[in-house]
Amino acid sequence: MSTVFEQRAADVADPDAGLSPAELAAKYGLTISGRRPSLIEYSRQLWQRRFFIGAYATAKLMVQYSSSKLGQVWQVLTPLLNAAVYFLIFDLLLHISKGIPDYIPYLCTGVFVFNFTQAAVLSGTRSISDNLGLIRALHFPRATLPIAFTVNQLQQLIVSMGVLGVIVLVSGLPVTMNWLLIIPILLLQATFNAGLAMFMARIGAKTSDMAQLMPFIIRTWMYLSGVFWAVNSVADKLPHWAGTLIEANPALIYIELMRYALMDSVPASSLPHHVWIMAVAWAVIGGLGGYVFFWKAEEEYGRG
Template sequence: MYEQRVAGAALLDQDAGLSPADLAAKYGLSVSGKRPSLGAYTRQLWSRRHFIVAYATARLTAMYTAAKLGQIWQVMTPLLNAAVYYLIFGVLLGTRNGIPNFVSYLCVGVFVFQFTQSAVLSGTRSIADNLGLIRALHFPRACLPIAFTVIQLQQLMFSMGVLGVIILVTGEPVTLRWLLLVPILLLQSMFNAGLAMFMARIGAKTTDMAQLMPFIIRTWMYTSGVFWSVNTFTHKAPHWVALILENNPALIFNDLMRYSLMTSVPASSLPHHVWLVTLAWAVVIGAGGYMFFWKAEEEYGRG
């Protein structure tokens, strides 16, 4: 015991002149809550992929437990939206004129856009609504907006069966183009996750953003060809306006999904270099949103 005390005193004498930074470097200490490098953060996130899926599945299961129809609302919500839009825009405003198989055209647009809409809205609230979890457990905070994107993807996959029935009933055949669903959903999921992470950081700092986002999303929906054909406007609009509208990512995902599921939508209706543009949107927004979110990692849950 005496020898241990002597050794401890000697160590204290050696460290007496060192600054806190020098002491941390000497003994391999690091700042609590320090943001890891991008590579280390990505490895941590990948190691928790099972947690992300399990958390998303649990949240999705609990989402409709209080409703008598339960999980059926996953399908009923977009169907009811489509019915309302058909009545207002298709019948009263006549946007169905000139669009073959308007019912399928509308339903695909509603289902696909709702995937992006729900991912962005839930991503905006993902940090502010889960402060208890963030402060109680240590994990990469990007798990939350990604998990909420997975929830919306699961909802969309559940709804795709009903959408397929609608498309078949309205006269569209099953073709090899249906296989394009896989890359389209993959690219849209990357885009949605990046946008959800981008908005998660903003929503964590500015909680009022959650109140503003529904109005922004609704405006975006009106310019994304969900229930009307953008081509009826772009051919007479100024070139720069037409260029912006045609490269709107929500419109591109809608048009690609319609092209894959509906023979009445020809390839000529798609924007030029559509796959290259879609890939660019997915990579830029996906990677950009991820890095933007990571740079504020140590700030989430504080204050």
């Protein structure tokens, strides 16, 4: 050690000289760097960043198709093309539509609503690893990222819902009071999706392989969620426990509810049992569970 250092040490000699570093830290109220705040403090910080969440989601929406010539038109084209592909395969080629009235709005509702969950999960999984620069540069509660991505997907879904409204009307279905149910259904699904996005964000941040695996898991989930066919016709043939399990699927519940809200031809009797209780339960369990799970590893994001 050089003489300079010793000279400095002599300069520092003051009332605090006898204290150990830990005691000195305690005396001046310093805390261990990068330690996770309490859940309440974390929620307060998150609430403070609500403008950031909104602005980030909107900014993402604006730039999403900025490199393509058609630009924002893709916002509407993407869901339409998606529905067209499934219509080609499941209606024209496989004739799965037999026995389902108004198959086109039925299919489109399923595709659009499931797509919201799918996109939220996929972008949530990558939300930490894709934003390492931002995470390492600025201090903010990291949960803002998966939440902002979910809000971004919700904005896109609202565009899709406009398209869907037109499809429903063109199919000859009437506008009913049930359309008002769209708002609570979207809010419940968005809460559930945000929780799921946060859950996957933590897993995706630790295991980067997850981003490769997710598309397969999501596809399996999609086929189980009655996007293309009426699951209750299958569930009735299964043992009771398996049928209950299939009907408890949150994606299925939100899709069925949305169909019930939008389409006059879908009766309340076709919905799974206790469907509203399940929709609220999934939103609360998914939302809160994902939030707490994400917060538990808050100090570890962006490390390494």
